[in-house]
Amino acid sequence: DEVIHQLQTQGFWTGEWLNKRKDGTPFFTSATITALDLEGKRHFVCVQEDITQKKRAEAARQSSERELLLLVDASSALLASPGSAEVLRNITELAQQFVRADAYAVWRRHAADGTWRISASSGLSETYLRAGFIAGPSVTIQHQPVIVEDVDAEPLVESRRDGFRA
Numbered sequence: 171d172e173v174i175h176q177l178q179t180q181g182f183w184t185g186e187w188l189n190k191r192k193d194g195t196p197f198f199t200s201a202t203i204t205a206l207d208l209e210g211k212r213h214f215v216c217v218q219e220d221i222t223q224k225k226r227a228e229a230a231r232q233s234s235e236r237e238l239l240l241l242v243d244a245s246s247a248l249l250a251s252p253g254s255a256e257v258l259r260n261i262t263e264l265a266q267q268f269v270r271a272d273a274y275a276v277w278r279r280h281a282a283d284g285t286w287r288i289s290a291s292s293g294l295s296e297t298y299l300r301a302g303f304i305a306g307p308s309v310t311i312q313h314q315p316v317i318v319e320d321v322d323a324e325p326l327v328e329s330r331r332d333g334f335r336a
Contacts, residue, residue: 177203177205182202182203182204183203184200184201186199187199187218199219201218202218203216258289259277259290268306274291
């Protein structure tokens with residue numbers, strides 16, 4: 171074991187461990203073990219500090235940093251897109267970096283007949299794409315992006331469920 175080897179050769183070890191509390195919940199510690207010789211016997215003194223909150227805070231900081239970098243990339247990509255088709259394609263590509271999903275689509279409401287149609291997509295089945303629209307003018311779409319996690323529970327996509335499964 172690396173820890174034992176270092177203790178035997180250098181007399182100390184410093185690092186992190188994933189431990190378990192008595193109730194079984196995991197927690198991280200920063201640990202320092204020092205070899206100590208007393209009256210001809212070798213002893214090891216270990217001091218540990220719970221760093222679970224520090225690790226969570228660091229993970230949250232890294233996540234925020236990743237999201238900020240994605241937003242910078244998104245802004246650059248969208249500002250550099252000369253045509254609406256390219257903007258929509260870029261939105262679809264950027265969505266893949268923000269949200270894990272099996273498929274992505276950007277919908278646009280067509281003024282002529284009021285139907286919602288796919289303007290850009292990635293990962294959708296051919297059956298779904300052939301259908302090409304979701305519903306007529308009676309459907310109300312929010313002004314915010316719609317993320318559907320469960321197609322069986324979302325009334326907005328009720329008429330499209332078979333296409334999702336194809």
